[in-house]
Amino acid sequence: MKVILHLIIFCCFFNASIYAQHESNITYGLKLxxxxxxxxxxxxxxxxxDNTFDNSVMExxxxFGLEGGFFLNCxxxxxxxxxxxxxxxxxxxxTITYHDAVGKEFELGLNYSFLQIGALYxxxxxxxxxxxVGAFYGINLSPNDVTYTSNEAGGMYDVATRQFYIDGLDGGDDFSLCFALGYELHKSIHFDFRYYLGVKDMIKSNASSFQFIENQNxxxxxxxSLGYSFHQW
Structure with a gap:
């Protein structure tokens, strides 16, 4: 399935590039x-x-993150x-925060980087x-980038606990639908507001001493974002 998606996306970029050579209303640019x-x-x-979490609050x-790259507007x-x-x-x-009645607190961070490939109509x-409206496939470049900090024993066990989460939670690729609202100024400046709705389970829960449960994440x-279009082809 992943191979088919990659082929479809590649064909979309290839066809757009060929079309661009014969049309004057094609622009390209960068966005951040x-x-x-x-x-x-x-x-x-x-x-x-794990029953030890029964009297706890986990939220x-x-x-927050950054997004940027290359676009081709046809x-x-x-x-x-x-x-x-x-x-x-x-x-x-x-980012997940935890605290309980006895004063234990920790913060768990799942920090993923993706190569997003897709298109908008x-x-x-x-x-x-x-x-x-469109669709994007995200290739996870950092599936095991996890941070963990706590106040338990002055953080003595943070490294070991972090490894438990790395072993127990595998970050995967993402596939999302995209809904966009934008405005393009005459001087090549673009403004773009988007919502991406994930439709694929992007984290796998593995068996571990924490007894994680697999569900849909x-x-x-x-x-x-702000974009800038360069000269037309």
Whole structure:
């Protein structure tokens, strides 16, 4: 399935590049922005069957990150629509905080980096105003980047506990639908607000002494970016 998705995305970029050689309304450029991401059901996975968590509070806080990369905007001839393939680098993940009645506290960070490949179908109802919908496949470049800090014994056991989480939670690739609202100024500046809805389980829970429970852990990302289009082809 992953190979098929990669082939589809590659074909999209290849076709857009060929089309660009014969059309004057093709632009390309770079974009950079910030985002806030969450991953669903992480506390439920971590609590598992460990009764020591019964009188505790565990919350998802989300994580801020950056997103940036290359885009190719192909406005279809004599229409108000465009196809926009993109290759992006993204930082996203989740932050989990814990505290209980006896004063124990810890913070768990899942810090993932992704290579995002996908495309948007964009409609321009008025001048540079545009709405877009599309899909992106994210290749996880750092599936085991986990941080763990606690106040237990002055952090004496943090390294060992962090390794338990690395062994018990495997970060995977992501696949998400994208909904975008943007505006393109005449001087090549673009503003873009997006919501990415994850539709794929992106974390696998492995057997460990923590007795994690496997469930559906899906991403949710809000992003805002600024783009710049270079000269037309």
């Amino acid at each position: 922005g910030g985002l806030h991401s969450t991953i669903s059901n992480i506390p439920e996975s971590i609590k598992g069957r 998802s806080k989300g994580k 406005k279809l001839y004599d229409t108000r629509v465009a196809i926009q393939p993109e290759i992006l680098f993204r930082q996203m993940g989740e 964009k409609v321009y109802p008025y001048e540079g105003l545009n709405f877009g 899906k991403s949710s990302v809000f992003s805002f």
